[in-house]
Amino acid sequence: MKINLLGNGAIAMGAIAAGVGFAAGYPGTPSTEILETLKSNENAKDIHIEWSTNEKAAVEAGAGAAYSGVRTLVTMKQVGLNVASDPVMCLSYIGVKGGMVIVSADDPGPISSQTEQDTRSFGAYAHLTVLDPSSPEEAYEMTKYAFELSEKLSRPVILRPTTKVCHASATVDVTDEVYAVSPDGFVKDPKWVIFPPLSYKRHIENFKIYNNLGECSYNRVITAETDIGIVTGGVTTAIVTDVLTDLGVKVNRLTVGRPYPFPTTEAAAFAAGLTKILVLEELDPFIEEQLERIVKTPICGKYSEHVPAAGELKYENVKNIICNFLGINAPETVSVNSNVTLPTRAPVLCAGCPHRASFYAVKLASKGKKAVYCGDIGCYTLGNAKPLETTDTCLCMGGGITVAQGIKTANPDTDVFSFIGDSTFFASGMTGVANAVYNKHNITICILDNRTTAMTGGQPHPGKGVTITGEETVHIDIAKVLTALNVGFVKECNPFELDSAVKTVTEAAEFPGVSAVVFKAPCIAVSKKPCSYEVFDCIGCKRCINELGCPAISLAEEKAVIDPVMCYGCSICETVCKPGKIRMIGGLSV
């Protein structure tokens, strides 16, 4: 059956066809839609699917299922692999029984990530096979193959798509057949316990396995009557194909679909007789370094500065690089150049977003004082933009709470606030709170509890009371968790009740020791719009715009106007409008 699928959907369908029985992950762009496709597929009813609290939990739970012979899928984005790296590194020694595929989606650009790290390099470091699809169709086939290979090697296999495979769609020929797996359950054996002598033995085995893995049909050679060659991996392979077709040029090509273990024999045979090689790949010069190790042919790539070190490789870059390599003039792109200065449009907190009110409350509470705001990963990182400017640092998941502790110690005269979302709190915030309490730090933790994992599209988490499939479950109360961790001051508040929110934050900031304010208001994506607001007889003071930066409010002829469709009726502008010109105008029909 042929269907149009996103790359992430294709990975999910591939896993279903491979007989996956356990699927876990933590949401993260560009990987999120894999588990979301699984949960809504009719053929996935017998599969255990979960959003785990973080990627480490997902890999560990997945390992237990795979030890028991169940085919297991674990999904995450590349920085999630860092969180999971402890169990992943160890699993490469311990191995699995049921096939285990770890999808770690990389994000060249980066488009929605903190880093431009490369999972291929991680795979080589961890000694785990890495498959690198160039299209959604290939992602589907590779997922099925990855399960087979994992079982054959008794080791996890990494599939690493990039954003432009995950979020591209193609027509994929999907089978109805599901591979039959009959897990025999967990069988006790000393091999599941990692001890130094076992690790030593496995290290030797791993070296042998990956040195002798042999050929892989996803490493492909195309020959041409020239003495030059181009080597590619991932989506760049597809772009190079389009560029060469458009240029009407044929060259020798090697596609590396299994970058680790690197196909050294095929690559050496490919390079034999070539006078120069161009390597086109995004992120690390991974293929380039492997080639440098095994061939003497001159290589044009990132080290020779023929290919940019960072960012995506788009069609136009690839065309210019290839023409330069071939020594031909690049055909001019006939395209208009803007003579109009266009304003950039950066992402912003949505109209009605409760984080805006929370940030604003903290800003008012710390007005006139020395204050540092330590942010975290989520929609609320956008609190750094004008006019809120309440995010001074952002490092990694859960890092805000702990970074704040160091800043406060080094800057004792400053009030230090950390901001963390509810999902991030459960993912990696709690240990930071324990550290603060245990080590007697003096910070104020602001939990932005909007009842969802908002940035990735609204996935449930342990504070939500439902699982990925919509099944009811226990709702873990954040304030109770904080109290249990011995945080001395814990109060909940509604950020839209601005005066009381400011008062609560002020009390929290004055509290000696660790204090916490839980701002409770749902994300607009998971709540119903109550009404809209309108400006009547605006006096043009611009206070609402300059204080809040809400995208629904703009200026027309020096007066504030509210877009009634975009407005979500949050009321914060009404509170901020000193002349009292903003008023509610009843609900809309949606």
Next chain:
Amino acid sequence: MNILICGVGGQGTILASKILAESAVIDGSDVARTGETIGMSQRGGSVVSHVRTEKTSSPYIPKGTADLLIAFEKCEAARCLPFLKPGGKAVVSLSEIKPVAVSIGVMAYDAAAMESYIKTYAESIFIDTERLAAPFMDGKCTNTLLLGAAFGKGYINISENAVKKAMEKLIKPRFLDVNIMAFEAGIAAVRE
């Protein structure tokens, strides 16, 4: 065909792109590809969807080769114009969504200059989506309305029937009728 759909995160460009790809498949194409912007930009940033209905390896449309631009917002239309081939068509919403940086006075939004730039370069039609889409869930069907306008002008060589079938497949039943009405209103608007 190379079709570029652009707008502001949250406007529903991805559904429009999915409908086009799905309807191409219904019409018998097995080579349709799309490339989406999903992620941080969905929070009110610039978003672009690429749709290609002829055989290519990559879903991303090179600059200067799009046959059609469907723009949900004027400034985003101007931003994506370099993707259009000379003589390409553009269906552009008259809607102006000012970035926060414009409202707080850090940047300028010159709507007249954008409009004349688009008109000079592309065979363009401007659609008053705010007025036309208002009856359909208070503007929430702007995406299907703009698709209708592009079809009404004969800019898309996919059958109307396939588009409606694709909508049936992709839109929740309770929102289907209103979207089909918006699509038809889009067709009617350009044939008036």
